[in-house]
Amino acid sequence: MSMRSLRVGQVLVCVIAALVLTSATALGTTPPPPTATTGTASSIEAQSAVISATVNPEGAATEAYFQYGTSTSYGAESASAAVPVGSKGVVVAEAISSLIANKTYHYRIVAVNANGTTTGLDATFKTTKIPLSLAITADPSPATYGGVVVVEGTLAGTDSGNQPVALQQNPFPYTAGFTQLGNTELTDATGAYAFTIGSVLMNTEYRVVSLTTPSVISGVVDEGDAIAGTLGSHALGSHAHPRARFTGTVAPGIETDAKIAIEKLDGTVWKLVGGTLTSNSDHNGVATFSTVVHFRHAGFFRLYVQPVDGAHVSDTSAPIYVRGYPKG
Numbered sequence: 205m206s207m208r209s210l211r212v213g214q215v216l217v218c219v220i221a222a223l224v225l226t227s228a229t230a231l232g233t234t235p236p237p238p239t240a241t242t243g244t245a246s247s248i249e250a251q252s253a254v255i256s257a258t259v260n261p262e263g264a265a266t267e268a269y270f271q272y273g274t275s276t277s278y279g280a281e282s283a284s285a286a287v288p289v290g291s292k293g294v295v296v297a298e299a300i301s302s303l304i305a306n307k308t309y310h311y312r313i314v315a316v317n318a319n320g321t322t323t324g325l326d327a328t329f330k331t332t333k334i335p336l337s338l339a340i341t342a343d344p345s346p347a348t349y350g351g352v353v354v355v356e357g358t359l360a361g362t363d364s365g366n367q368p369v370a371l372q373q374n375p376f377p378y379t380a381g382f383t384q385l386g387n388t389e390l391t392d393a394t395g396a397y398a399f400t401i402g403s404v405l406m407n408t409e410y411r412v413v414s415l416t417t418p419s420v421i422s423g424v425v426d427e428g429d430a431i432a433g434t435l436g437s438h439a440l441g442s443h444a445h446p447r448a449r450f451t452g453t454v455a456p457g458i459e460t461d462a463k464i465a466i467e468k469l470d471g472t473v474w475k476l477v478g479g480t481l482t483s484n485s486d487h488n489g490v491a492t493f494s495t496v497v498h499f500r501h502a503g504f505f506r507l508y509v510q511p512v513d514g515a516h517v518s519d520t521s522a523p524i525y526v527r528g529y530p531k532g
Contacts, residue, residue, distance in 0.1 A: 237320025238266045238287075240313045243295070245329035250305040250362070253331065256297040257313030257324055259287045264317040270298050272311035276326055287315070306333045306362045336361035338369075338422035340412050346428030346517050347404045349455050353427055355410050356398040359420070364395030368415040371399040376407040376515045388415065404429050405456065406515045430519035431459060435507040437526045440496065446528025447498040452521070453490040454482050454509055463510040464493045468503055469523065477505075502527040 243256035259268045266287040273279035282298040296313070303309065309331065313324035340357040347353045359367055368390055372382040391397045397412065406429050414420040432455040441447035450466050459482060466478040478497035497505075507521035 235264060235319050236262050238262050238264070238268075238315040238317050238322050239293070240268065240315035240322040240324040241293070242312045242324035242327045243297075245311070245327070247299075248329055248332060250332045250334045251303045252299065252301040253303065253309070253329055254297055254299050255311045255327075255329075256295060258293040258295055259313065259315045260291065260293045261287050261289055261315075261317060262319065263289065263291050264319050265289055266315055266317040268296050268313060268315045270300070270311055270313055272300060272309055274304070274307055274309060276310050278310060278312075284316075303331050305331050307331050333362035334360070336364060336367075336414060336416060336420045338412050338414060338420050340410070340422040340425055342410060342425045342427045345425070346430040346519070348430050348519070349432040349516065350403050350405060353401045353404050354398055355401065355412070355425070355427075356396070357412060357422065359391045359395040359397065359414055361395075365391060365393040367391045367395070369397050370413050370415060371401075372411050372413055374409040374411075378409060382409070382411060385410075407517065428517035429515070431455065431462070431509045431511055431516050433507045433509045433519060433521045435505070435521040435524055437505070437524060439527055439529050441498070441528045443529050445498070446500070446502060447496060448526050448528045449494060449496050450478070450505070450507075450526075451492070451494045452507055453488075453492055455490045456516075457484075457489040457491050459509075459511055459516065460484055460491050462491065462512050464495065465508040465510070466495065466497050466505060467508055467520075468499060468505050470503075474506065474508075482509075499528060 239260040241258045245253050245255050247254040255270055267284045268287050269284040270282040271278040287294050308328055310326050310328050312326050315322045337360050342353055342355045368388050370388045371385045373385045374382045408427050409424050411424045412422040435452040437448045437450050439448050454462055462482045464480045465476050467474040468477045477499055478495055480493050480495035482491035482493045504523040505526050506523040510518050
């Protein structure tokens with residue numbers, strides 16, 4: 205073959221290639237839209253998850269986002285994110301939050317560029333349950349001896365409504381262990397519960413246990429049982445030298461030899477002005493006391509009782525006004 209023939213062949217090849225390109229352009233052939241494949245969900249929690257997908261931009265600038273919701277209507281979208289230009293699949297992922305616990309969610313990927321929009325297939329995941337937990341309070345605290353106490357709180361978490369819960373107690377000296385007190389109750393629709401204890405007679409630890417599977421145990425509230433004291437007086441002195449006999453009772457009667465303090469209000473501070481010990485209990489089941497106190501001026505007095513052991517806590521009586529000398 206001569207050099208002339210070779211050059212003619214090369215020219216023909218170039219002409220044919222140009223004709224093919226021109227024909228393709230004339231026919232309107234365009235690059236394909238992006239491909240989008242919905243992936244898996246991971247890091248699934250009660251109110252959050254990470255969803256993923258693979259997107260191939262097919263050589264064009266591409267944006268991708270997720271649609272998600274509790275049905276195939278979705279209803280929520282993630283923010284759009286740019287996918288690096290190329291012709292290979294790129295993994296994209298999005299962390300979504302504010303989800304509902306123990307709920308099935310649908311999601312899919314959507315990829316958009318100048319050549320079209322591609323929607324991936326629907327996929328699902330289910331959020332986890334929120335573990336149950338118990339909160340507990342007691343009111344009043346401390347309670348007066350023989351008084352009523354309400355132990356209440358909330359069972360929180362997934363399916364916390366209408367669940368059985370039981371109140372347990374462990375009285376002073378706290379060595380017997382917890383045992384159930386009263387009947388089992390059901391939480392209300394919001395998980396709230398309340399137990400009324402009709403008569404608290406000594407310091408007691410309380411807790412609440414759910415009868416769910418698995419069971420949940422609350423923290424412990426230490427309910428103090430305050431000694432109940434009464435205070436009265438009888439004037440013995442004169443206007444120049446006031447004094448009075450203070451008498452009263454302390455419940456329960458087992459608190460013999462409990463320390464009695466007579467306090468007088470001085471401005472805004474209660475100050476000790478006298479004291480004694482309780483005597484043996486009388487027929488009404490209370491301990492008694494009697495003591496004489498000398499003081500300079502009339503005023504407000506109160507009783508402060510310190511118990512013998514740890515079965516009860518200290519308390520004060522209501523204040524009374526004492527002159528220390530007869531009227532007139």
